Amino acid sequence: MRFHVSHTHTHHRWKALAFACLTAVALAVSGCSIQITSQPDPSIGEDTMLINADKGNPLFDRNFNPYMTNTRTASRWIYEPLILINPLDGTETPWLSDSWEQPDATTIVMHMRDGVTWSDGTTFTAKDVAFTLQLIEDYPELDIYGAWQHLDSVSVDGDSVTMTLKSEDSPALAIIGKTMIVPEHLWADVEDPATYRNEDPVGTGPFVLGNYNDQQYSMDKNPSYWQADKVEIEHLLLPSTNNQLDTVTRGYDWSYSFISDVSGTWGAASPHNKWWFPNAGVIGLIPNNEVAPFDNVDVRRGIALALDRQSIADVASEGYMKPAGQTGLILPNQEKWLDPRIPNDGIVEQDTDAALEAFARAGYTQKDGKLVGEDGQQFTFSLTSANGYSDWTRAAQAVQRQLADIGIDVELNMPQPAGYQQAISNGDFEVALGGMGNGDVYQAFNSLMSSDFYVPVGESTSNNFERFRSDEADRLLREFRSTVDEDRQRDIVNELQQLVYDELPVIGMYYGGSWGLYSDAKFTGWPSEEDPYMIPQNYDSAPLLTFTKLKRVTEDQK
């Protein structure tokens, strides 16, 4: 047994170890950044598009029922809607319904397209439409777009479907038009459509299911598709478990994800990688109008004037997004609706003096750098955001900093997403961070201000979380619903915008983006800033339009 500690031996060991550590540290400090490149799999054909659109958990479940929450993304490319709507600006493109009329505000007549067949050969008819609408009435858990909140009855006549609405409700066209049509001859015998996984889907869409395993599935082009001549993609490949590193290195043709420093990562990984981040929503502050002092418009105005939106946008979205206006519209998508009388496109610039004036009217004055109320206490409130949404967290921190400059003490309250959702729907907050805005202009103002969604604090609602009530707003929205005249609608929207601008039910801050990433190595014709025909998202029904516009890159173009 050795008792003697061999000092020189261990001493050498320590030295060696220390030296190794130091070298490692030196290497590290040299700050060499390693560039990741894109490594596309050469076995994927030139006619096959690799899409990053379906995240498994981490494996896939073979669920192609387009109405279920856990459906595969591609199920919404197998089943098509009546009208294809661009979420960016609400543009309606005739799809399975090639034309429609609204003779008055309670009736819609849609004409179904000829020459459409299901992928098993059966002809598509208006009867399938009536069947689908009946299906989602019988099973409300499938009515994910809420068609039957507006529909009263449906009748079929030849290739036309007549829909009678519950009341004067012209914007209901956009909601009902989203319904994805399923085949009556296959679904009529399904025992429980609400849990039906539809493992072998038959639809009217451009693609049919190819090979399937629980980590990847492929789609093949539907040769009998009614727009087959426009679709140049022969196959789609959708792998699962897509993390950010995978996104960049795998050579995806179409991906969708917020990536930090996009030009240094996605952009640098391959010369063919491009991106487009259009504005798709507005992120703002939602003050609880039922809780003092946020029921006072001057307090809301004061907060709005105290914020430096450019700085918040930079910090939250790493410079990708711009400040948003106070009109309730998403610009530039909804530019045609913008009221030219509202200054600066509705963007409220930071103006500390005006902010202080607004606060003064509400009874708050600045004392020793703090904003104090009539009771002498500092104005303090809690800002609720969801833990885990990193851009919202940064925005909340920026708001906290900026309001501290004017003397307001903001506390951040960040429950988990589920807890956050519960808090805002129950009104259990003072000011919350939230998203708003909608490509469909009526929906945007309706969800924002309609007192249909108003419930007192303690009860839950799914819209108008700020619990704003205004007879004026309700009247305007009612009028919009009752008219099919576009000019009249435009006037109403102008007044609605003015209302949002003056009353500030919510305080807009910056735009939320749609993070489209794509590669033009194999396919060109992607939607972009110059050609914004569709939102660049690769989920829901939106890609149906994109698939018909993409062209294969020919040899001489390479």
Added chain:
Amino acid sequence: MTSTQNVRIQSDRTGDTIAAPSRWRAVARMVSTVWGNTKARIGICILGFFVLVAVLAPFIAPYSAKDNSFERNADASWAHWLGTTAAGEDVLSQLMYGARISLVVGFAAGILSTIVAVLIGLSWGYLRGFASEAVGFVVNLFLVIPGLPLMIVIAAYLQNGGILMIVAVIVVTGWAWGARVLRSQTQSLRGRDFVTSAQFSGDGSTRIVFREILPNMTSLITGSLFGAATSAILAEAGLEFLGLGDSSIVSWGTMLYWAQNSNSLLTGQWLLLFAPGLCIALLALSLTLINFGVDGISNPRLREGKGR
């Protein structure tokens, strides 16, 4: 009759009676045993370094930790020795301020869970019969429930309490292990003579446990403390990495969370991921190394260096 006159009773001579060393001498001896162990010495130096950095952070950090006015995702340069984060904050400054949180959480959680472990473990070891089984039942229950998932659930429940919440979560899920270890030692000490004699002289149980048994277990408790602090530091990092902590504070764990969320590996800023993780590992290592020396106090066979 024997004369007792010239028999001096040597009751007050302090020379040759060996008095028990004063408290301070005992502590000093323990410290020197630990210091004598090479590994522990290195551990103490590393820990001292981190404590120094944490305390002096406001003075030695080049910028404020939350100052995000710099260029985003910058590489290492003379202005920013370790580069900047995706939000434009200086990594080195964040590292220095972050040391405070990790140290505070580590030691607060470690000390608190050791206190709970001592209270419960010692009582459990001393008690006999039904009371002992009952305590054992509760401890086993806590041991059996999976730690990380429990932490996640509690963290989600407590929503947003910042550092206090993290400390509370770690203590609630971590005390059981130490209690178990301390209990088995208490059980073996319980059979010793000094305990029996204390019982016979009528001392109450609480007094016996805390005045007689506990002092004999100081080294084990210290070891358990450092172990608890180590796992607290790692648990805090894990919780914040998963996004369950308070993402608005600056700590090594949240640095890793932001690094992961802004894909620093992708942007080539792997240093953002490497540096906080290395610091966590080094801090935890220092505590583990010190534990080597502490082991030596209770078990002389494990001692090294001159202390043997």
Added chain:
Amino acid sequence: MRYIAQKLGLFVLTLWAAITLNFFLPRLMPGSPADAAIAKLSQNGPVTEATRAAIEAQLGVPTGSMWDQYLSYLHQVVTLDFGVSYTFYPQTVSSMVSTALPYTIGLVGVVTILAFVIGTLIGVAAAWKRGTWLDSLPTLTGSFLSTFPYFWTALLLLFFLGYVLHWFPTSGAYAATTTPGLTPAFVGDVVQHAVLPALTILITSLGGWIIGMRNTMINTLGDDYVTFAEANGLRGRTVAIRYAARNAILPNLTGFGLALGGVVGGSILVEQVFAYPGIGYLLFNAVIGQDYPLMQALFLMITVSVLIANFLVDILYGVLDPRTRR
């Protein structure tokens, strides 16, 4: 016999308490499963009231009083039918667990056994050659590696060995193009995908076993019978392995037993980073998604296996070490 009966009684009681706790834990979390699903959806765009109603109808917000729910939960436990998952609706909990379980047991189970065996052997060597580099190097390296946060090691290994050097695949349990089955190709693929996660767990857990064994070994080597054996002329190695190690391994066996029990829980952090379809990944998603049925089933499975492992180890210890039977 009395010993076993006592342990059995405690086992049953703890089991009941664990089951009840498992019932309450998921319900502690704020927000309902529908809230979690809607929160996830709202990241893609505004969620309409209709969608919300549809989701609540689909997921079936729990109904009935707490007591009713508890009774039906107990029924589920006894019949091992945990119903349908919320987050992976309409898949059943059993199908999800049975898909994930083999991967976890395979990965974590094999690695735990490997780590224990390798760590113990190294620990014995370290204690025997105490004071030399054979002692300090493994001990120091082991301690250092064991302080690495799991997810950190995982991320670094993933990045350097996976993305930069392309030595190993970066996610999943097998390649997307391989069909599952008991073919050598598939098995080889699974092993290839398991290397990085396994390496992460191995690196981080090895240190604990090494040091544990080393310390108990050092204690044992100081015992009288070892000196006696040496004095009798037995070779060093025989003494170390046949006498000292067998006694020293006992306390570590308890730890090993508990570690095996914990295998079922998978390794959440490692599976997250590698997107490995094991129990840990499932558990994390279940907790974040407020998926009561799935959470309950998984918590239960983990607690029960740890309890059983505890129980078996206690019995085993009683068999191996007669002193504890008193």
